[in-house]
Amino acid sequence: MAAVHDLEMESMNLNMGREMKEELEEEEKMREDGGGKDRAKSRKVHRIVSKWMLPEKARGTYLERANCFPPPVFIISISLAELAVFIYYAVWKPQKQWITLDTGILESPFIYSPEKREEAWRFISYMLVHAGVQHILGNLCMQLVLGIPLEMVHKGLRVGLVYLAGVIAGSLASSIFDPLRYLVGASGGVYALMGGYFMNVLVNFREMIPAFGIFRLLVIILIIVLDMGFALYRRFFVPEDGSPVSFAAHVAGGFAGMSIGYTVFSCFDKALLKDPRFWIAIAAYLACVLFAVFFNIFLSPAN
Numbered sequence: 001m002a003a004v005h006d007l008e009m010e011s012m013n014l015n016m017g018r019e020m021k022e023e024l025e026e027e028e029k030m031r032e033d034g035g036g037k038d039r040a041k042s043r044k045v046h047r048i049v050s051k052w053m054l055p056e057k058a059r060g061t062y063l064e065r066a067n068c069f070p071p072p073v074f075i076i077s078i079s080l081a082e083l084a085v086f087i088y089y090a091v092w093k094p095q096k097q098w099i100t101l102d103t104g105i106l107e108s109p110f111i112y113s114p115e116k117r118e119e120a121w122r123f124i125s126y127m128l129v130h131a132g133v134q135h136i137l138g139n140l141c142m143q144l145v146l147g148i149p150l151e152m153v154h155k156g157l158r159v160g161l162v163y164l165a166g167v168i169a170g171s172l173a174s175s176i177f178d179p180l181r182y183l184v185g186a187s188g189g190v191y192a193l194m195g196g197y198f199m200n201v202l203v204n205f206r207e208m209i210p211a212f213g214i215f216r217l218l219v220i221i222l223i224i225v226l227d228m229g230f231a232l233y234r235r236f237f238v239p240e241d242g243s244p245v246s247f248a249a250h251v252a253g254g255f256a257g258m259s260i261g262y263t264v265f266s267c268f269d270k271a272l273l274k275d276p277r278f279w280i281a282i283a284a285y286l287a288c289v290l291f292a293v294f295f296n297i298f299l300s301p302a303n
Contacts, residue, residue, distance in 0.1 A: 042068075046152075053153045053197075054268060055204035061269040062153060074156035075147035078127075078163070079140050082186055085110065085128040086136045105129055105184065112171050112183035114302035123171040124164070127186040138227055139186045146193050154265060158272070159193070162261040165285065166192020169256040170249025172292035177248045179302045187227070188253030194224070195254040196261020203266070224254075260285055 046066040050059040089105055105111060109119075112126035130136035143163075151159045170188025174181065228250055259281045267275050296302075 049149045049152055053149055053200075053265075055200075058268045068152065070156060072148045072151035072156065072159075074160045074163075075143060075151050078186070078189075079144055079147075082128050082130065082136065083140065086130050089129070105131070106182065112174065114175070114180050114182070114300075117175065117296055117300075117302065123175075124167055126171060126183050127167045127189055129184040130186075131184050135185055139190050142223060142227075143186065143190045143193060146190075146197060150193060150197065150265070154268060158264045162192050162196050162257060162264050163189040165260045166190070166195075166253035166256045167249075168289070169252040169285070172289060172296075173252030174248040175300065175302075176292055176295050179300050183249060185249070188249040188256070191224075191250050191253035192257035192261050195257020196265045197257075199258050199262035200265050203262075256285065 043063075043066075046063060047059075050062045050066070054062055089108065106113075108129055110122065110125040110129045112122045116122060130139065147159060147163070166188040167186065168188075169192070171183055174183045228247070232247060260278075263275060263277045263281045264272060267278065272278055
């Protein structure tokens with residue numbers, strides 16, 4: 001076992017040495033070609049992103065075609081929309097809305113409300129509304145820090161698919177497991193991104209720089225624990241004059257990311273529609289969606 005470990009460490013050191021050598025050679029070539037500092041910096045950013053987001057075997061393909069066209073428009077647009085809605089309600093109810101829920105949000109046409117489930121857009125639009133500063137800052141920070149590099153690698157269509165899959169899974173799961181509670185926030189989409197990224201790090205752990213891999217896993221786990229703790233507090237320990245909010249979206253979004261998100265993010269250099277894992281994940285997801293729709297129409301206590 002020790003010999004095998006030594007061989008693995010030697011292989012990792014050789015790979016890192018080769019990558020450093022390639023970086024130096026590439027920078028030297030850019031200087032000779034007159035590529036300039038901007039191009040060298042851009043290339044360095046893409047190389048860092050590839051190490052954080054992709055296993056070693058896919059990095060070469062990414063670096064060959066790396067660019068910011070289109071830029072990470074999806075995740076930035078979603079974040080701006082969520083921030084704009086939060087500011088609107090915060091200004092409308094300035095005395096309380098900055099820190100907690102109030103009637104302004106509960107009467108919003110965006111929020112998921114069990115009494116208004118026939119307004120189907122609420123199963124998606126609830127992601128635009130947040131329950132206070134801590135809630136929106138946590139979601140925005142996480143989806144920007146993780147979502148922008150993911151979108152640089154996988155582009156907006158795939159990241160949007162995973163994000164919205166988590167949002168829809170979150171509201172439908174909440175309607176089943178916590179059917180009498182309101183639901184706000186983009187946590188379903190954020191957890192979907194985290195779930196997909198987490199599974200890729202876990203599956204490709206040795207290829208995605210072991211030392212940083214451990215750090216990333218610990219950071220993700222810490223963020224999840226803190227966010228879930230806040231969600232559980234809002235659900236079970238909310239003050240009497242407040243309104244408890246469901247937290248099922250966090251769990252459902254994470255599972256959506258660990259299934260659909262994993263298959264999408266692991267197909268960087270492959271045709272997604274030709275991967276049987278993608279269709280298996282989609283079929284399982286659609287089966288759950290159909291069950292949730294049936295439950296809401298015929299079985300929900302909220303009826």
